[in-house]
Amino acid sequence: MSARTFTVTDLQRAAWGIAEGVKSATDELNNQDGKLGDGDLGITVSAGWQAVADIRESLPADVGRAFLASAKAIQQASSSSFGTMTASALIAVAKHTMGRTEISWSEIPDLIAIGRDAMMTRGKGNLGDKTVLDSLDAVRTVLAGLDDPSAMRAAAIEAARDALLAFRDRPNRLGRARMFAERSIGLDDPGILALCRILESLP
Numbered sequence: 001m002s003a004r005t006f007t008v009t010d011l012q013r014a015a016w017g018i019a020e021g022v023k024s025a026t027d028e029l030n031n032q033d034g035k036l037g038d039g040d041l042g043i044t045v046s047a048g049w050q051a052v053a054d055i056r057e058s059l060p061a062d063v064g065r066a067f068l069a070s071a072k073a074i075q076q077a078s079s080s081s082f083g084t085m086t087a088s089a090l091i092a093v094a095k096h097t098m099g100r101t102e103i104s105w106s107e108i109p110d111l112i113a114i115g116r117d118a119m120m121t122r123g124k125g126n127l128g129d130k131t132v133l134d135s136l137d138a139v140r141t142v143l144a145g146l147d148d149p150s151a152m153r154a155a156a157i158e159a160a161r162d163a164l165l166a167f168r169d170r171p172n173r174l175g176r177a178r179m180f181a182e183r184s185i186g187l188d189d190p191g192i193l194a195l196c197r198i199l200e201s202l203p
Contacts (some may be wrong), residue, residue: 004147005102006065012056013203015070019053021201022046022194029197033190036172041190044080045198051077056130064098067091073133075154081123087123089115106147112140130172132191133162153202160196164188 004007022029022045029042052075071090074083093111097103103111120126127132142159146152146174171185 004105006063006105006108006149007102008059008061008063010149011063011066011070012059015049015052015152017203018198018201019046019049022049022197025197026114029190029194032188032193035187036190038080040192041079041082044078044083045194047077048074049198061101062098063100063103064094064096067094067097082147082194085119085123088118092118098145104147105149105152106145108152109140109143109146109180112136112143114138125133128188130167130170130192132189132195134167135160135192135195138163138166153199156202157196157199160192160199163194164196167192 022042026042026046029045030039031042033039033041052070055069055073059069067090071087072092074090075087077083092114094150096111096114101126116133119136120133123131123133127134127137138159139156142155146155168188171187174187
């Protein structure tokens, strides 16, 4: 199998890595979410990806169907807004990869854009609202033109961290956090932080 293609094996490895990584970040994410929300984001993210990791061995070779199964696992494990948004993104990506057993790594930025747009539609959000949408867009941008998975992982992590810093001193304008208005300035958005920890956990 070419290193230039993404297969269900890569999804299986990613699910396991993310599940283990975000498990150790649960308290950090809960604490950050508690400043702007319900304080349960760490539990949500951990439970969702653990659910995917639990079914990883049974995921079909069809990449689209594997993404769909992953979305359903997250939906069943977490009914929170973040879990719902994540599942919506995966479902959208599943529709565009159905029937394929491998995809080029160079297609990943387009798939991220598809997932981002699905989340924007579902959550009525826009870029600039200081949400995970902003970090997803930053990651998509930096990955354009890349096709080496190791280089893409490093670039994605750096872009997500940069987005976290860039939006720290802006107010939240979406979801529960928007109620804090100017008081959210100086605080990291929990969703942006969660994406950082997810990407850092990729094997």
